[in-house]
Amino acid sequence: MRSLDEFAAGKLADLEQADLRRTLVETTREDGIWVNRDGRRLLSFSCNDYLNLTQHPAVKEAAVAAIERYGIGAGASRLVTGNHPLLSQLEARLARLKDTEAACVFGSGYLANTGIIPALIGHGGLVLIDELAHACLWAGAQLSRGAVVRFRHNDVAHLDALLTVHRGCHDHVLVVTDGVFSMDGDLAPLPALAAVAKRHDAWLLTDDAHGIGVLGAGRGSTYAAGSRAEVPLQMGTLSKAIGAYGGYLCASSAVIDLIRNRARTLIYSTALPPAMAAAAIAALDLIEREPDYAALPLAKARHFTRLTNLPEAQSPIVPIVIGEATAALRAAKLLADDGFLVVAIRPPTVPEGTSRLRLAFTAQHPDAEVERLAQLVRSKILAH
Numbered sequence: 072m073r074s075l076d077e078f079a080a081g082k083l084a085d086l087e088q089a090d091l092r093r094t095l096v097e098t099t100r101e102d103g104i105w106v107n108r109d110g111r112r113l114l115s116f117s118c119n120d121y122l123n124l125t126q127h128p129a130v131k132e133a134a135v136a137a138i139e140r141y142g143i144g145a146g147a148s149r150l151v152t153g154n155h156p157l158l159s160q161l162e163a164r165l166a167r168l169k170d171t172e173a174a175c176v177f178g179s180g181y182l183a184n185t186g187i188i189p190a191l192i193g194h195g196g197l198v199l200i201d202e203l204a205h206a207c208l209w210a211g212a213q214l215s216r217g218a219v220v221r222f223r224h225n226d227v228a229h230l231d232a233l234l235t236v237h238r239g240c241h242d243h244v245l246v247v248t249d250g251v252f253s254m255d256g257d258l259a260p261l262p263a264l265a266a267v268a269k270r271h272d273a274w275l276l277t278d279d280a281h282g283i284g285v286l287g288a289g290r291g292s293t294y295a296a297g298s299r300a301e302v303p304l305q306m307g308t309l310s311k312a313i314g315a316y317g318g319y320l321c322a323s324s325a326v327i328d329l330i331r332n333r334a335r336t337l338i339y340s341t342a343l344p345p346a347m348a349a350a351a352i353a354a355l356d357l358i359e360r361e362p363d364y365a366a367l368p369l370a371k372a373r374h375f376t377r378l379t380n381l382p383e384a385q386s387p388i389v390p391i392v393i394g395e396a397t398a399a400l401r402a403a404k405l406l407a408d409d410g411f412l413v414v415a416i417r418p419p420t421v422p423e424g425t426s427r428l429r430l431a432f433t434a435q436h437p438d439a440e441v442e443r444l445a446q447l448v449r450s451k452i453l454a455h
Contacts, residue, residue, distance in 0.1 A: 090396040091417055098412075102126050103435050106412055113412040114440055116430045121285050121368040121387050122358070123435045124314030130353045134315075137349035145342035150331075157348035162319070164355050168283075168290055169305050169321035175330050176319050176348070178340050180280050180308035183318030184211040186336030187306060188245065190329065191274065192217040197241040199233055201225065201248040203255065205278055208247050217241070224252075227263045234271040244273040250292025250307075251281035254421050254429060256372075256388030258282075258292055261300035269301060276304035284312025285387055289358040289365040312358075312365075315350040317343045367434035371441055375432065378445035379453060384432075390416075391428040391452060399426035405451050411444055428452070 086092035099107045103123025106115045124130050137157065146152045162174040177183040188211030192198055196217035200208060203224045212219045220237065223229045230246065238244055246268045248259045261277060268275040279291040287294025293302050304326070309317040320330060331337060358365050372384035381389065393399040399415035406413045406428070417426045432441070 090400060100125075104433060108412065111407075111410075113407065113410055114436075115412040116432065116436070116444065117412050117414040118433070119281065119311040119431055120314055121281075121312040121431065121433050122314065122354075122365065123433050124312070124354045124357065127314065127354070127357065129357065130314055130350050133353035134346040134350040137346040141345040143346070144344055147341055148338060149342040150338055152342070155342065155345055155348065157345050157352070158343065161348045161352050161355075164352055165319050165321055168355060168359070169293070170290075170299060171305065171321040172324040173327035174319055174321045175327045175334075175337065176309075176317055176343055177334075177337055178317060178343055180278070180306075180310065180318035181207040181210070182336040182340060183306055183308075183320060184208050184278065185214055186211070186334035187276065187304070187320055187330060188212055188247065189215045189335070190333035191215075191304075192243060192245050195241060196243045196245070197237055199230060199237075199244065199246045199273070201259070203252055204247060204249055205253055205280070208249070208278055212247060217245075225257070225260055227260055227267055230264065231267045231271075234267065234273060238271045238273065244271070246273050246275045248275075248277055249281070250277040250279040250295075251286070251386045251388065253281055253388065254416060254427070255390050256281075256384060256386045258286075258295055258385045261293060261302060262296055265301040274304060275302050276306060277302050279305060279307035280311055281386060281388060283307045284354075284358050285365055285368050288362040309347070309351045309354075312368075313351050313354045315354060316347045317351065364434055368432045371434075371436055371438070372430075372432040374438070375430070375441050375445050378442060379448050387432045389430040389432070391430070391448065392425050393427055393452075394424055396426045399428065402428055402452050406444070406447060409443075409447055411447070 103120055103126045106113050158176055162176055165174040184207040192215040194216050198212040198217055198219045200212050200221055201224055202221045222233055250259055265275050282292030286292050293300050293305055305321040307319055309315045368387035372387045372389050376384045393402055396417040403413055403415040413428045416429045
């Protein structure tokens with residue numbers, strides 16, 4: 072319809088005017104760190120493949136073997152076509168890693184959060200959510216039909232005050248946060264959040280998408296403080312450090328059984344392909360055997376922040392906040408001209424006025440290249 076095209080064209084023009092229009096750029100990943108884009112070979116610091124396991128021979132061999140034996144797709148929902156044994160094996164491995172009774176695997180992290188939260192909170196419930204939580208956590212909260220209240224980023228006292236005011240008005244309360252915040256790279260204060268939630272009989276859900284595999288000897292942000300934080304709902308993804316695809320929830324047996332009965336994004340969605348489950352199992356084997364390798368992304372991020380006098384990295388993610396979108400795009404181009412792919416992050420992904428370069432460090436980034444990138448950032452970006 073003409074009016075639809077006019078509507079779309081007008082919205083795109085507005086985005087273009089504000090330097091906020093996105094375009095898909097053909098990019099081929101050569102290996103875990105190098106990419107080809109626009110005819111150029113660039114070293115990527117914009118990929119969440121923190122352990123470079125997407126290219127690990129054992130992980131690829133596991134996926135290929137699963138395809139040869141089981142085919143490509145799952146065919147239907149796990150409750151319809153039947154539960155694939157590889158999914159049960161994967162869930163057992165995740166539960167062991169996270170020290171929980173059980174686990175449930177979803178088709179993606181986004182599907183996990185938009186299924187878990189509405190399965191636990193409905194009319195009469197309350198979701199208290201960190202203001203900088205990932206978009207899929209916000210989507211799950213908004214789908215829950217419960218009240219949704221934000222608390223200031225990583226502000227334990229504010230959460231405590233909100234619970235004091237609101238807890239008695241709701242039958243159930245869910246506190247929701249990232250374990251590692253994807254755009255800032257900082258960690259949630261999980262031990263303190265867990266203590267406050269427990270005191271008010273609220274349930275704590277953490278999204279460990281950027282923590283599993285790289286923090287706490289590979290066990291994730293729940294273990295980043297040295298011991299296990301008391302988090303009853305540990306959610307995460309298999310698509311970043313694990314190098315495969317999918318999402319999961321680790322929790323008690325009773326909670327996982329309820330999720331399998333109530334989470335619409337599990338019940339009404341085709342199951343994870345067998346090859347992804349096999350790849351994730353192989354990746355978890357590697358992480359369990361090689362904790363020193365799992366520690367490399369954080370070590371390289373901290374080497375970079377020392378060289379640039381930025382605040383010490385808490386995770387493999389290091390933001391360089393520029394300000395306006397135009398300036399962030401210009402900074403990304405400066406780095407691309409010197410052979411680095413560092414994508415500019417703009418609103419609405421981050422708040423207005425905080426457009427940034429988001430650097431993601433991986434185990435296989437050469438130290439010499441990390442040092443060259445640091446020198447460029449110091450001289451061409453931070454100095455201006």
